[in-house]
Amino acid sequence: MIERVFPALARLNEEQHAAATFEGDQLRILAGAGTGKTTALTARVAWLVDSGIQPERIMALTFTRRAAREMVHRTATLLAESSASTRSRRRSRVLGGTFHSVAHRALRRHAAAVGLPEGFSMLDSGDAADVVDMVRDEHGVAKAGRRFPRKATLLDVYSRAVNTQRPLSVVIDEVAPWCVEHLEAIADICRGYVARKRLLGLVDFDDLLLYWRAAAADDRLGPRLASEIDHICVDEYQDVNALQVDVLRALRRTDPRLTVVGDDSQAVYGFRGASPRHLLDIATVFPSIATILLERNYRSVQPILDVANAISDGAPEGFMTRLHTTAVDGARPQLVRCGDEDAQVDAVCDRILAHREEGIALREQAVLVRAAHHSDLLELELSRRRIPYVKYGGLRFLEAAHVKDLICLFRLADNPRDELAWFRLLQLVEGVGPVRARRAIEALGVDQPGTDAEILMRWPLAAEQLPAPSRRTADAFIVALRRADGESIGAHGERLRDALSPLIAAAYTDASARLADLDALTTAAHSAIRLSDVAADLTLEPPSSTGDLAGEPAIDEDWLVISTVHSAKGLEWDVVHVLNAADGNFPSDMALTSKEGLEEERRLFYVAMTRPRRHLHVYVPLRFHYRPRGRDDDHTFGQPSRFLSEHVTQCFDTSTATCAESPPVVSIDAGIRVGVELEALWS
DNA sequence: CAGAGCCGCCTTTTT
DNA sequence: GGCGGCTCTG
DSSP states (O other): OHHHHOHHHHTSOHHHHHHHTOOSSEEEEEEOTTSOHHHHHHHHHHHHHHTTOOGGGEEEEESSHHHHHHHHHHHHHHHHHHHHHSSOOOOOOOEEEEHHHHHHHHHHHSTGGGTOOTTOEEOOHHHHHHHHHHHHHHTTTTTTOSOOOOHHHHHHHHHHHHHHTOOHHHHHHHHOGGGGGGHHHHHHHHHHHHHHHHHHTEEOHHHHHHHHHHHHHSTTHHHHHHHTOSEEEESSGGGOBHHHHHHHHHHTSSOOOEEEEEOGGGOOOGGGTBOTHHHHTGGGTSTTOEEEEEOBOOSSOHHHHHHHHHHHHHSTTOOSOOOBOSOOOOOOOEEEEESSHHHHHHHHHHHHHHHHHTTOOGGGEEEEESSGGGGHHHHHHHHHTTOOEEEESSSOGGGSHHHHHHHHHHHHHHOTTOHHHHHHHHTTSTTOOHHHHHHHHHHHTTTSSSOHHHHHHTHHHHHTTSOHHHHHHHHHHHHHHSOOTTOOHHHHHHHHHHHHHHHHHHHOTTHHHHHHHHHHHHHHHHTOSOHHHHHHHHHHSOOSSHHHHHOOSOTTOOOEEEEEHHHHTTOOEEEEEEOOOBTBBTTBGGGTTSHHHHHHHHHHHHHHHTSEEEEEEEEEEOEEESSTTOSSOOEEEOOBOTTSOHHHHTTSEEEEEOOOSSOOOOOOSSOOOHHHHHHHHTO
8 A cells, every 4th residue: 555655645635645646747736725735745746756756856846945945845854754664765855946946056057058157147136236227327328317217127127028928018018107118228228138147147037047948948958958857846836927837838848747736816926927827727838737626724723714715705806715624613813903013012022922821832923024124123022022033034144245245256256257246346445446446347358258267367457447555455356266276166265255354354343243154155165066156056045144054053942933924925833923914014005006916915915814723813003103213203094904804804803902011021041043133233 | 536424215025 | 214326525
């Protein structure tokens, strides 16, 4: 019996079991929140492995990093479990990750074949905006004196056009109609942006997918890539965009085997060009695909599902799935009206600690917010009460200036054409500003034909553009950039760090913490194949704190989770606190310009409501400060979220939180995690 | 020309 | 509060 070999299968219900052991080539699993999507998908991976496919020939893809991590982790656990009970199969993992990280791995192996330099530079969104801005400046649009879209807007329309595979004019009509008069100029800038990246060996997030698709569609390379994979699994398929569908189609053109899982009522990445239509209409791309529905919820007690279903009732077209469970008993969700944001913060902390007294650990509780900054006040109070927490979606390690500096050095070591990195690096030198940096880069000729080595040989010319006292420092960087014969990657990384360290030490009073960050980065270089990989990995998978980079600090420590709703998708906790359920915050007023925007907010609200297993608390502050951190007392009155209709509110017990005078400072366990304290450091 | 300092603007979600 | 763009000074 296969169940004896696979305990995982025995734990599944009938539908999940049918999905996991489906014998056909192509399967779509449509499943509501908490119905065991990932369980079914990971069980399917285990089943595929048992039926003879090697794990590393199964590709597991998702859109978000957290979902990818979850999936990779769960399949690894399951495979370890099954290999322990069967023959001693060698430990191996599925080929998994986000679309972007898997694309990156493929491109590093086949860079030359798709026309990329070996050590291409990976741009984060800030870098990409800077490249757009360079092109924008060259077009002289600012001089025209007329209002012209800013770099962020330009990058947004460019990215949307690429990801939805629709013409720029259509995208602009839809998301930035006020830019229509500049269509021609914007198109020029997009072309210039593409050309510039190509010339300098730069790759942005969207390029990862574009090049991957090109590789998969190529007559020579495509079959090779396809032949390395027996089965592709895609989780959160409602979040894929047209470009990602293209990639899948190209990878599956000879071997059809594919499993996708998704829930149209949790589609919340429209702003990235995703559309739930790809899930619902998948048969237009993969005509022979079969469908299995999962509707029984295993996560939440019925009173919580009642809220979810009531929200679904409010959607103009309703959601496809209606959730039900056999766990009919349970606490009614709590709707907590708060006088203002301070009262909200107190109410949240009090309830968190009360649940903890009941025996629900902090790590079984989460605070969810629509926008990352919504938790700012709460974080202050948590620190004051010494309640440890980890925040997902806050300030990133990568955004700290000194980290970015070393990353740029790592990028330059492999790609001397990286104009962006040069521009940043040169300005680190005292006496060098934007003008001299630009002249030096001009002298290097990063955009001239020829070999990479020739660029560094032109350095003496570039140095002439710098004031004499600056040259020594700059020269030291150039020396460090050259990798010595037979030198290891780790040793090279150390020399680059040593070149940068004195500048960091001189520039900051808190230099020791920053130098420690550089050490952590350098350590990562020791196990890398290229320094540009270290840079790219950090861009694709930024750690949420220094602690993460150095390794998990204290494993048995208990901490609360704070997360954006977007990052919380696919996850669950015993207790969930949802903050700022007020109109303008949730739904965000930024999204209210279109009907689609509002519906996406509704699905996001639905995602938030379906995260808890046992306890749901929704907080509605009615009075807001205009400026969240402002010292003044300017405030405005808000309305409860429009999603909290009469029909929905009936599913809650409503209470009003009174403003506590001065809540006692309750100190628990160990101190705050490192990431928390670092936030202040990087301000 | 670099760099300090000031003013006004904005402020979502992720790879 | 924070950032980008601007002006003023050395």
